[in-house]
Amino acid sequence: MANSRFHGRYEGEGRVCEHPTCREAGEFRAPGYRPSGFDGPGEYRWFCLQHVREFNDGYNWFEGMSAEEVLNAQSPVAGWRTESPAFSPRAAVDGMPRWNDFNDPLDAISARANGIKSRARREAQMQMSGQFSKDEAEALETMGLGSDTNKQRLRRRYSELVRRYHPDRNGGDRSYEARLGKVVDAYQLLRKCKAIA
Helix, strand or coil: CEEECCCCEEECCCCECCCCCCCCECCEEEECCCCCECCECCCEEEECHHHHHHHHHHCCCCCCCCHHHHHHHHCCCCCCCCCCCCCCCCHHHHCCCCHHHCCCHHHHHHHHHHHHHHHHHHHHHHHHCCCCCHHHHHHHHHHCCCCCCCHHHHHHHHHHHHHHHCHHHHCCCCCCHHHHHHHHHHHHHHCCCCCCC
16 A cells, blocks of 8 residues: 555545445545444545545544543543553552553653662662672562562462463463563572572
8 A cells, every 4th residue: 555645645446435426535544333442443435636635524523522521631631540551450460550540641750760760770789789680689679579578478479460460360471471481480490599598
């Protein structure tokens, strides 16, 4: 599909304008019969230039919405509380703050950045102590443990995290498998670490 980015024209598809009295090429798309959503971008209507202009002049995106829905759709933070992995109740399992714990998007971004910086700072301190390698420091952070951990605490934490991330404990949800894999890898590395007695 060739797209002329300056005119919004999609040439060479062989579509015919959807206006009932027009037989020209339908090279310009307009909002369609099915809106964009979870299942994809929706369906477009295709018109010639003249009829897409007419369609756009009469199109009202807010049609059928209440005054409150229109106001919410025009809000600069529209969609902020939409359910997504970053907003879900289980979003904070990795120690980072949940996005929907904040009313202001900038506060959430700041808290998340501070969490990332403090994690990097802890990893660097563990490495500089000469006690742990870079991989071991990252593994301790993955497990949520400090440099003062011992074998018993490591096993207890491992058991807790495996229970938390295992699909059987999450109603068969396999979305935490990658996180579970990181925990298993971290444990395998740390259980051989000489600095953990």
